[in-house]
Amino acid sequence: MDIMTILRRPAAASVISLIGVLLFYIVFGGVDLGKLSGAASWVNYAARIGIVALPVALLMISGEIDISIGAMIPAGAMTTAIIAGHYELPMIFAILGALTIGVVVGLFNGILAVRTSVPTLIITLGTLVAMQGIVLAGSKLLTGGASVPLTAPGWAKTIFGDFIWGGSHQVVIIWWLILAVVFWFIMHQSKYGNWIFAMGGDKVSARNAGIPVDRITILLFVGTATAASFVGMCHAILFNSAQVSGGMNDIFNIIVSVVVGGVLLTGGFGSIVGVFIGTLTFAIVIKGIDFTSIDRNWANLIIGVMLLLAVGMNETFRKKAMTAATKKKKG
Amino acid sequence: MTTQSSEQASGFSLGSLIRRPETGSLIGFIVVYVFFAILGGAVFLGAPGWSSWLNIAAEVGIIALPVGLLMISGEFDMSVGSVVPASSMMAAVLSGHYELPALVGILGGLGVGLLVGFVNGLIVTRTTIPSLIATIGMMFAVMGLTLGLAVLVKGSTSVSYVPDATSKQLLGTFIGGMFNVSIFWWVGFVAIYFFVLHLSPLGSWIFAIGGDRESARNAGIPTNKLTITLFMASGFGAAFVGIAQVMTYQAAQVAGGQSFIFNSIMCVVIGGVLLTGGAGSVIGILLGTMTFAVVNQGIFFASLDPNVGSIIIGALLLAAVLSNDTFRALAMNYATKKK
Amino acid sequence: MKLTNRFVASATATIVAACVAGSAMAADIYVIGGKPDDPFWSRVKKGAEDAGVVAESQGGSVTWLGPQNYDNLGPDAAELIRQAIDQGADAIVGPDWVPEAMDPAFEAVVEAGIPLVIYNAGGLEAADKLGALNYVGAVDYKSGYAAGEYQGNAGNLNGACVNTLPGAANIEAFCDGFNAGIESVGGTGSVLQLPATSFGDATAVAQAVRAHLLQNPEINALFAIGDADTNAAVSGIQQAGKSGEVSICGMNFNESILANIQAGTQACAIDQQGYQQGFFAVSILNNYVNYGVTIPTREILTGPGIIDASNVELVIEGVKAGAR
Known part of the structure; x- marks a missing residue:
């Protein structure tokens, strides 16, 4: 493979962003790579963002977007805490409850997305606001407060919310890795991946080619909402508490990770490896700045510039890929 | 408001009225207003109630108008959320910290908005980066710059500024002790945007871009210039609100303003504009903004749990979303029948 | 290839530099606090950094760790505490905002033998329960x-x-x-x-x-x-x-x-005099790490002080002098 072929891969820009961020931190921030790679904070953060970023990436490759995830993370956490903490029901009900909330909201988004011609950004904006209200009003109504403590039994801690490797790495990292492999398989090794790419490229011809576009779209929305409430649930179990929040920032963080990972907002292009690296890069920008001598105040500026540069690179490489493809055809 | 709407309606037949894009938002506004009027009682119906939600509506509205136009042309602007604090910070630093004349501060603040808009526009027109992503990038960058520079210059994240009487009078006073002067600016902006979108040739260009950018360009419309102008307009609107806030509250904060991002989009969507591009109206945006503000303020008069407000706004958004297709189908049917 | 060389070269340089710095007798103090654009917390941060000047002159450092936002306050802060441990902190200052979420992380600090001061939230009660040196702050x-x-x-x-x-x-x-x-x-x-x-x-x-x-x-x-x-x-x-x-x-x-x-x-x-909270928490830890000295007064309250018409002039003088 020559260098151009590598650059044309969807993950190329994310790899370059990752190297760029690390170089920037090393040259200007004097970061200690040994300490950074041993630290858990950015891996934990990457896992938290990454579990949601994977299905969001699939959704974006299929040409849709879901911003209700912002409200679904606290929704999952609160559901877990209210069922297991406030009502003291067995943990298994709390876990099922949190996942059910995700599935229900996902179905709702998905069905609206396929039944109407409204952009999914707008549909999920509606569910975002509504869920914020429902979660806060619901928790005030049921528990009288906006933060709920809970104690999780040992098995639930071990599976969803424990520290591993004797340090401060969280068990969600393993979930993230497993899910990344699963999603990689779906996206790049199964027919469903081709279907999703086809949907993102052109929905009408995908439908004409016999792809069950509506069913896949609904499934993808269920995937994003459930992943978000899953992350919320894991956090509630790990940190023995849940609190209501708007979750506005998670929306942007997750979308930025996916886009830095080389997924095209307009659909049809992207890769799981890219998203995985994009998430890592984003986590290093956010959490890695604490390891540098750069004042934290500039973190947002770095995120903004990195996002624009990464997207710019993506676009350039993609254009190169396009021209190469046309050339090949001609030749 | 009801009299105004009946005046509007008088010129049309019932059928064409239902098919107008703003009808849904008008119905939404009336339903919401009546609901809160019943719960809120006399205070809500009187001047205190009106000024209360109009003050809210004015600020969101000044941003929602250009954001709406952008959405009609098929673009998004997320950076408004960071322009609001950036411009108020700029104004407070120039006029408060360095004690330059108020005009310099105001121009500086507005300049920030125009500059951010210009950069947004350049990125969107010169590259193939979708506006949603480009403006999220700008949002983060401007947020970081505002914080970093404020701490560098002032050493703190809030700057206080006592404006002189004239600028306070023009931008940050309460008329009759309750109506914020920005309501009148808002009305002015509504008139200007109404003229631009519905009466001037620019309007049909914006609709054309939203409908189909390629054919708009082929038809000789300067799509790039127009897109950049629209982004500068939304930057300007956000900067204006930032300055009005600094004049009103006499202090600028680095944080805050993020709520304007989705709030302005919600107003526009409730007003019947959707990102499918090519459709929408200034009156719709106006009504959407008023509905949004009535819900946000009405809950305090109705003594409801504020979270119920979020649920209502979410439901309104979804209703707007669902009715959009219905109205569109009606309009389509009508159009085909005519043919 | 050039890129890799530079990468490796600068990486080695920084690692060496860090090792040299680390070997000197000095306190690397990590302070967990609010987000940097919060006006109150920017004052706490200034206090911590001003106290850090002393630490730096002795070869140590003060690092501020704050969450990006308050959406996920308890867990985010707990993560930051663990991050401070991972970064090799010699001493840690942290607020006990959400005890359920943050206490296990504070316990890990104490278990690792790192001196800890609770500040801003939690009170002496939290400091005693967690085995912290002291509590600084208002409640x-x-x-x-x-x-x-x-x-x-x-x-x-x-x-x-x-x-x-x-x-x-x-x-x-x-x-x-x-x-x-x-x-x-x-x-x-x-x-x-x-x-x-x-x-x-x-x-x-x-x-x-x-x-x-x-x-x-x-x-x-x-x-x-x-x-x-x-x-x-x-x-x-x-x-x-x-x-x-x-x-x-x-x-x-x-x-x-x-x-x-x-x-x-x-x-x-x-x-609640945020500047004092950051300043004293960092100073206490710096002196403890360097010289082993402690402050027997437990629960150092920086507030609540009340400013009203009777003393506002004094406070304004204080602001002008740069002390507030």
Whole structure:
């Protein structure tokens, strides 16, 4: 493979962003790579963002977007805490409850997305606001407060919310890795991946080619909402508490990770490896700045510039890929 | 408001009225207003109630108008959320910290908005980066710059500024002790945007871009210039609100303003504009903004749990979303029948 | 290839530099606090960094760790505590905002043998439970209580606490304290809660306050948390035409708050002296790590101090001198 072929891969820009961020931190921030790679904070953060970023990436490759995830993370956490903490029901009900909330909201988004011609950004904006209200009003109504403590039994801690490797790495990292492999398989090794790419490229011809576009779209929305409430649930179990929040920032963080990972907002292009690296890069920008001598105040500026540069690179490489493809055809 | 709407309606037949894009938002506004009027009682119906939600509506509205136009042309602007604090910070630093004349501060603040808009526009027109992503990038960058520079210059994240009487009078006073002067600016902006979108040739260009950018360009419309102008307009609107806030509250904060991002989009969507591009109206945006503000303020008069407000706004958004297709189908049917 | 070489070269350089720095006798102190664009926390950060000048002159350092936002306060702060351990902290300062989420992380600090000071939230109780050296700071509940008491003693017995961030544990503590304070002198307290969509929007806060006052004319005392909300609430009172009838106290202060108090539009400001919190917590730990000296006074309270018309001039002098 020559260098151009590598650059044309969807993950190329994310790899370059990752190297760029690390170089920037090393040259200007004097970061200690040994300490950074041993630290858990950015891996934990990457896992938290990454579990949601994977299905969001699939959704974006299929040409849709879901911003209700912002409200679904606290929704999952609160559901877990209210069922297991406030009502003291067995943990298994709390876990099922949190996942059910995700599935229900996902179905709702998905069905609206396929039944109407409204952009999914707008549909999920509606569910975002509504869920914020429902979660806060619901928790005030049921528990009288906006933060709920809970104690999780040992098995639930071990599976969803424990520290591993004797340090401060969280068990969600393993979930993230497993899910990344699963999603990689779906996206790049199964027919469903081709279907999703086809949907993102052109929905009408995908439908004409016999792809069950509506069913896949609904499934993808269920995937994003459930992943978000899953992350919320894991956090509630790990940190023995849940609190209501708007979750506005998670929306942007997750979308930025996916886009830095080389997924095209307009659909049809992207890769799981890219998203995985994009998430890592984003986590290093956010959490890695604490390891540098750069004042934290500039973190947002770095995120903004990195996002624009990464997207710019993506676009350039993609254009190169396009021209190469046309050339090949001609030749 | 009801009299105004009946005046509007008088010129049309019932059928064409239902098919107008703003009808849904008008119905939404009336339903919401009546609901809160019943719960809120006399205070809500009187001047205190009106000024209360109009003050809210004015600020969101000044941003929602250009954001709406952008959405009609098929673009998004997320950076408004960071322009609001950036411009108020700029104004407070120039006029408060360095004690330059108020005009310099105001121009500086507005300049920030125009500059951010210009950069947004350049990125969107010169590259193939979708506006949603480009403006999220700008949002983060401007947020970081505002914080970093404020701490560098002032050493703190809030700057206080006592404006002189004239600028306070023009931008940050309460008329009759309750109506914020920005309501009148808002009305002015509504008139200007109404003229631009519905009466001037620019309007049909914006609709054309939203409908189909390629054919708009082929038809000789300067799509790039127009897109950049629209982004500068939304930057300007956000900067204006930032300055009005600094004049009103006499202090600028680095944080805050993020709520304007989705709030302005919600107003526009409730007003019947959707990102499918090519459709929408200034009156719709106006009504959407008023509905949004009535819900946000009405809950305090109705003594409801504020979270119920979020649920209502979410439901309104979804209703707007669902009715959009219905109205569109009606309009389509009508159009085909005519043919 | 050039790229890789440079990468490796600079990486080695920094690792070597870090090792050299680490080998000297010095305290690398990590401070966990609020987000950097929060006006109150920027003052705490300044205090910590000013105390850090001493630490730096002795070869140590002060690193500020704050969350990007408050959406996920407890877990995010717990992560930051663990991050500080991972970064090889010699001493850690942290607030105990959400005990359920953060206590296990603090326990890990103590288990690792790292000296710990709890500040800003939690009180001595938390410090004792966790095995921390000391507690520095005001207590949110007590600050709210002081405001409630002040209002009640001034004869304003029907109070409401403005909560713009429902769900945040510290804000709820301020409000609980305020209500308890006003009730302790025979008044009644309530909470005015705003929807999440208005957070950080001064106009939304002002209008909410105004609407609430119009709808509940019996309220004559308000308590707002933070400079921005207080400023907005003052404007809300004016717009409701109730200047002079409704008295307001706010948490923390800045120049415009002091101007409000001078002008009489605001009754009092509760000062928890954030600068002191950061400064003393870092100093205590720096001296402990370097010289093993401790401060026997436990629970170093930096607040609540009350600023009202009687002492506002003094405070303004202090601001001019750069001490506040």
